[in-house]
Amino acid sequence: MSQRNGLVVIDLQFGFSPDAGLVESIRDVARDYAVVVATRFCSLPDSLFRLRLGDGHDGGAIIDVGHSLIVDKPGYGLDQTAITALREFDVDEWGLVGSRTGACIMACAFSLWDAGIPFHVLHELCAVENGSLRDATEMILQRQFGQ
Numbered sequence: 001m002s003q004r005n006g007l008v009v010i011d012l013q014f015g016f017s018p019d020a021g022l023v024e025s026i027r028d029v030a031r032d033y034a035v036v037v038a039t040r041f042c043s044l045p046d047s048l049f050r051l052r053l054g055d056g057h058d059g060g061a062i063i064d065v066g067h068s069l070i071v072d073k074p075g076y077g078l079d080q081t082a083i084t085a086l087r088e089f090d091v092d093e094w095g096l097v098g099s100r101t102g103a104c105i106m107a108c109a110f111s112l113w114d115a116g117i118p119f120h121v122l123h124e125l126c127a128v129e130n131g132s133l134r135d136a137t138e139m140i141l142q143r144q145f146g147q
Contacts, residue, residue: 006091007033008119009067010098010105011041015060018099018127026097026125027065035089038067039082041104042074059099076107083115093118097125102137109145121145 007030012018030036043058062070071082078086086094094112096105096119105126112119121141 003092004034004090005093005095006035006037006086006089007095007097008086008108009036009038009065010096010108011039011059011073011100012063012065012098013040013059013061014063015058016099016127018063022125022127023063023065029097029122029125030066033095035069035091036065036067037069037071037086037089038062038065039071039073039078039098039104039108042072073104076103078108078111078115083111083117086112086117087115093120095119096121099127101126101134106137106140109141113145119145 009026009030012023012026040062041059069085071078071085073079073082094117096108096112098105105121109119109121123138123141
């Protein structure tokens with residue numbers, strides 16, 4: 001029995017100005033997955049992003065990499081609606097790629113872990129952040145999820 005993998009493309013939105021090379025690499029890899037789901041960060045009017053951080057920026061439109069579904073994400077991680085949507089696919093394991101590795105990709109990893117959904121992070125397809133933050137993020141992902 002062969003394994004069926006899916007890809008979750010996290011917050012790859014025009015408003016976050018992702019590197020063109022990263023977008024093309026994700027687009028190329030997405031072709032190898034049975035299903036591709038994109039998340040779209042949406043900063044709600046009463047969100048803590050606006051109230052505490054003064055950030056109403058929501059990332060704007062999704063960059064098309066061949067996804068079959070877009071799931072709105074009002075926070076860093078995946079809410080129950082997103083988890084339910086992922087469970088509806090016949091997928092054995094999800095790959096995580098996209099923007100904001102130190103916050104959103106890590107938060108989505110914790111969400112999947114807590115929901116008991118197998119995943120792996122494709123580190124080379126995650127937005128590069130400054131050196132010390134990237135190193136810390138890699139350490140946390142390795143320690144918490146064995147990746």
